[in-house]
Amino acid sequence: MEARIEVPDLRYMIFAIATQIPKGMVSTYGDIARALGDVRASRAVGKIMAADLDRPFPVPCHRVVYTDGRVGWYHGSGRGTEVQASMLMAEGVPVGNGQVMEFAKYRFTDFVAEPVLESLAHRQDQVASSVIETETRVEAIAGIDVAYEGDRAFGAAVVTDLSGEVFEERTVEMNVRFSYVPTYLSYRELPVMARLVQGPEVMHMVDGNGRLHPRRAGIACQLGVEMDVPSIGVAKSLLCGSLDDGNVLVDGTVLGRIVGDGRPVYVSVGHRTTLEQAERLCRGTRHVRVPEPVRRAHILAGRLRDEFRGRQDADSVA
DNA sequence: GCGACAG
DNA sequence: ATCTTGTCGC
Numbered sequence: 234m235e236a237r238i239e240v241p242d243l244r245y246m247i248f249a250i251a252t253q254i255p256k257g258m259v260s261t262y263g264d265i266a267r268a269l270g271d272v273r274a275s276r277a278v279g280k281i282m283a284a285d286l287d288r289p290f291p292v293p294c295h296r297v298v299y300t301d302g303r304v305g306w307y308h309g310s311g312r313g314t315e316v317q318a319s320m321l322m323a324e325g326v327p328v329g330n331g332q333v334m335e336f337a338k339y340r341f342t343d344f345v346a347e348p349v350l351e352s353l354a355h356r357q358d359q360v361a362s363s364v365i366e367t368e369t370r371v372e373a374i375a376g377i378d379v380a381y382e383g384d385r386a387f388g389a390a391v392v393t394d395l396s397g398e399v400f401e402e403r404t405v406e407m408n409v410r411f412s413y414v415p416t417y418l419s420y421r422e423l424p425v426m427a428r429l430v431q432g433p434e435v436m437h438m439v440d441g442n443g444r445l446h447p448r449r450a451g452i453a454c455q456l457g458v459e460m461d462v463p464s465i466g467v468a469k470s471l472l473c474g475s476l477d478d479g480n481v482l483v484d485g486t487v488l489g490r491i492v493g494d495g496r497p498v499y500v501s502v503g504h505r506t507t508l509e510q511a512e513r514l515c516r517g518t519r520h521v522r523v524p525e526p527v528r529r530a531h532i533l534a535g536r537l538r539d540e541f542r543g544r545q546d547a548d549s550v551a
Numbered sequence: 552g553c554g555a556c557a558g
Numbered sequence: 559a560t561c562t563t564g565t566c567g568c
Contacts, residue, residue, distance in 0.1 A: 451557070
């Protein structure tokens with residue numbers, strides 16, 4: 234059972250939008266994120282512009298500054314605030330004290346772009362309304378996780394019985410082009426996870442949240458609904474909500490359960506299960522902090538990545 | 552200064 | 559998630 238999940242090339246879109254900033258003007262990381270459809274992607278925009286040096290075409294990164302007009306730590310040739318400032322001044326943008334002067338006058342926000350994040354959020358809304366919260370009788374659990382080396386993704390599924398005893402493993406390898414943006418994790422990892430789906434009679438335990446998500450559509454929900462398999466989310470840290478007894482509340486609704494003390498994990502419904510069943514399966518397979526299926530998948534994916542690194546090092550020597 | 556967000 | 563020295567605990 235294999236499936237393809239189509240996801241936009243976020244990195245390419247960010248570069249394409251930045252290219253629209255005309256000579257003699259500047260924009261902010263937030264402006265670009267807004268053009269993509271969600272300001273909350275602004276830090277992801279900054280990260281990509283700073284880190285991704287091999288680009289499909291020239292990108293005027295020096296024309297992107299902070300919201301207060303400050304010139305950042307430009308990473309292009311020469312690097313440094315000074316370099317960026319002089320590049321901007323050469324284009325006619327006045328910079329003083331590390332800041333763009335008359336910022337509003339030189340600020341460009343008139344981008345022409347598809348607000349992809351907006352449509353991806355809509356898709357999440359649809360997923361949220363498609364989630365079925367009834368128990369599914371299962372005798373196996375597939376833990377699923379993904380590790381990375383740059384854009385190379387290594388996915389692993391480890392199938393266990395209800396006590397966490399392993400009886401099957403599977404791995405997959407592919408490239409991804411959607412960087413991590415809070416609340417949009419599924420679009421980064423789903424193309425990988427979808428290829429590891431085990432079928433409608435296996436509970437898929439995903440490293441991440443299910444309904445415990447601002448739009449009630451975390452990666453476990455999306456995997457479950459789009460592949461029509463039962464799923465639960467097990468997260469190691471909180472994305473949203475507040476703690477109340479053993480519960481996690483979002484807008485006054487119990488969306489998650491806290492399992493374990495000290496550094497607990499947060500369990501929530503993905504699809505075709507209930508919060509009670511999700512918690513039960515989690516507790517039943519939890520020998521240490523993280524339940525066995527997910528813990529093993531995490532280790533396996535990491536090992537696959539390390540092997541890849543070894544292969545790469547061998548290649549670079551040859 | 553506050554808030555700050557799965558992986 | 560990933561980058562990483564020494565440190566803590568079993």
